[in-house]
Each structure stands twice: as C-alpha cells, then as structure tokens.
Amino acid sequence: MPKSKTHSGTKKRVKRTGAGKLLREQVNARHLLEHKSSRRTRRLAGDLPVSPADAKRIKRLLGSYGK
Numbered sequence: 001m002p003k004s005k006t007h008s009g010t011k012k013r014v015k016r017t018g019a020g021k022l023l024r025e026q027v028n029a030r031h032l033l034e035h036k037s038s039r040r041t042r043r044l045a046g047d048l049p050v051s052p053a054d055a056k057r058i059k060r061l062l063g064s065y066g067k
Helices: 008-013 038-045 052-062
Strands: 014-016 022-024
Touching: 008 014, 008 052, 014 052, 022 052
Parallel strands: none
Antiparallel strands: 014 022
16 A cells, blocks of 8 residues: 555644644634734634544544544
C-alpha cells in the first residue's frame, strides 16, 4: 500500500495542542475589518476547538489515525 499523505489545505488551517485537541481559527477575521467593530475583531482573534462532529474527519485528513 502507498503511504497516505497529509491533506495540505487542512494542515494549514488546523493545529494540534499538546493534549491532542484540534484548534482552528475563526472565520470573518481576514479582510474588510474596517467596518467591523473592535469588539467583534477581538472576539474573532482567538482560536476555537474543532467541533466533535468534524474532528474525526479532520484527523483522517491530517493522517493521524491512532492519535
């Protein structure tokens, strides 16, 4: 069997914590920030854990089956 490859788009968007949790950035924080309130842009700055519904699929894309 050939080796399975890590999905390039996913590895750029998701990072793994030391405990093995998956973190992602929030949407709507990249551009057109001028009309968004400071409160909103601060709220969008933090990372969020990936939802449990998506975690299994993302782990497969990252190539970490048993981790």
